[in-house]
Amino acid sequence: MATRTVKSTKSKLETKVCCGTARDIPLSERDAAELASVFAALSDPVRLRLLSIISSAPDGEVCACDLVTPTGKSQPTVSHHLKILFEAGLVEREKRGVWVWYRAVSERLDSLASRLH
Amino acid sequence: MATRTVKSTKSKLETKVCCGTARDIPLSERDAAELASVFAALSDPVRLRLLSIISSAPDGEVCACDLVTPTGKSQPTVSHHLKILFEAGLVEREKRGVWVWYRAVSERLDSLASRLH
DNA sequence: AAAGGATATTGACAAGTATCGATATGCTAA
DNA sequence: TTAGCATATCGATACTTGTCAATATCCTTT
Numbered sequence: 001m002a003t004r005t006v007k008s009t010k011s012k013l014e015t016k017v018c019c020g021t022a023r024d025i026p027l028s029e030r031d032a033a034e035l036a037s038v039f040a041a042l043s044d045p046v047r048l049r050l051l052s053i054i055s056s057a058p059d060g061e062v063c064a065c066d067l068v069t070p071t072g073k074s075q076p077t078v079s080h081h082l083k084i085l086f087e088a089g090l091v092e093r094e095k096r097g098v099w100v101w102y103r104a105v106s107e108r109l110d111s112l113a114s115r116l117h
Numbered sequence: 118m119a120t121r122t123v124k125s126t127k128s129k130l131e132t133k134v135c136c137g138t139a140r141d142i143p144l145s146e147r148d149a150a151e152l153a154s155v156f157a158a159l160s161d162p163v164r165l166r167l168l169s170i171i172s173s174a175p176d177g178e179v180c181a182c183d184l185v186t187p188t189g190k191s192q193p194t195v196s197h198h199l200k201i202l203f204e205a206g207l208v209e210r211e212k213r214g215v216w217v218w219y220r221a222v223s224e225r226l227d228s229l230a231s232r233l234h
Numbered sequence: 235a236a237a238g239g240a241t242a243t244t245g246a247c248a249a250g251t252a253t254c255g256a257t258a259t260g261c262t263a264a
Numbered sequence: 265t266t267a268g269c270a271t272a273t274c275g276a277t278a279c280t281t282g283t284c285a286a287t288a289t290c291c292t293t294t
Contacts, residue, residue, distance in 0.1 A: 025187050027169035032162035040160035044282080045149035048156075052144035065240065070142050074284050079242055081282090098240045098291050106234075113230040117223075161252080182270065191254055196272055198252090215261050215270045 038112060041088035046071055047081045054091060055104040064093075064100045155229060158205035163188055164198045171208060172221040181210075181217045 027035070042048060049071055054062045068078050082102060085091045089108045094101050144152075159165060166188055171179045185195050199219060202208045206225045211218050 025166050025170055026173045027166050029162065029166070032165040032169070035165055036160050036162045039156045039165075043153050043157035043160045045146065045153045046282085048149040048153055049142050049144050049146070052149070053142055056143045063240095073282095075241075076243080076285080077283055083242080095241090095291095100241065109233045113233040116226045116230040163252085180270095190252095192271075193255080193273080194253055200272080212261090212271090217271065 035115065038088050038090075038108075041084050041090060044081065044084075046073060046077070047085055050078070050081055051085060051090060051104060054102050055106075061094075061101045061103045064102060067102070152232065155205050155207075155225075158201050158207060161198065161201075163190060163194070164202055167195070167198055168202060168207060168221060171219050172223075178211075178218045178220045181219060184219070 042051075050067055053067060053070060064079070064082065067082070068075050071078055073081075082091065082093070086093055086102075090105055091102050092105055094103075159168075167184055170184060170187060181196070181199065184199070185192050188195055190198075199208065199210070203210055203219075207222055208219045209222055211220075
């Protein structure tokens with residue numbers, strides 16, 4: 001933390017004094033951790049593409065078996081990424097027989113978008 | 118990839134057949150990587166709080182020296198996080214004398230928000 | 235009941251990252 | 265020019281994460 005007093009005033013450089021008292025941070029530590037975890041779920045290219053496929057599906061849902069080939073990743077890897085998206089609340093899943101269908105949770109993305117301001 | 122033929126129709130479970138041909142992914146590999154890198158910059162609680170402080174500053178800018186104490190992190194750590202925010206295009210910086218002032222790049226957040234749909 | 239397939243989990247490993255102490259750089263004032 | 269401070273970089277370390285092969289689980293069909 002620098003000094004707070006500025007003596008000379010010869011240029012614009014000194015017109016503003018830095019290093020005031022620490023103000024309250026608008027975003028709490030808890031909220032920051034929560035937000036960060038959602039962004040972390042979105043911080044992988046494979047997951048973004050999975051979400052993209054799911055979101056743009058005609059019926060709004062996609063079978064997990066259709067998510068392996070397009071991404072070029074192994075089945076366990078895709079399953080792992082889908083789990084992360086699910087736990088972040090970005091997708092929901094429904095098991096029907098042997099298949100699992102995924103849908104995007106648009107409200108989750110909407111509320112996230114609104115928090116970017 | 119599962120079989121595509123479904124013979125019996127005894128319940129709703131079989132009304133939809135999964136595992137069609139791989140369709141094009143709306144989000145390209147390059148775009149996904151770019152987007153993911155921005156989300157990665159936002160996926161840390163300390164960086165979100167830094168951005169929060171900067172964004173809500175009365176003058177729209179904050180001296181780096183005012184960003185160490187509130188976060189409770191060391192000066193090198195804060196400098197590291199600011200660099201990541203800067204390289205992601207989320208903040209811009211201006212050196213004035215010994216001090217460095219940071220401002221949020223709101224258009225960057227806006228365009229990011231618009232891409233969440 | 236047995237076989238086969240879809241999905242999830244486990245274990246292991248390589249790569250990436252957050253953190254801090256020490257140090258370098260660069261600006262200002264004396 | 266020297267001293268002192270603000271900021272950035274470096275080096276090291278502990279932790280996290282993306283990936284896949286192997287395996288487990290669960291459902292359906294025969």
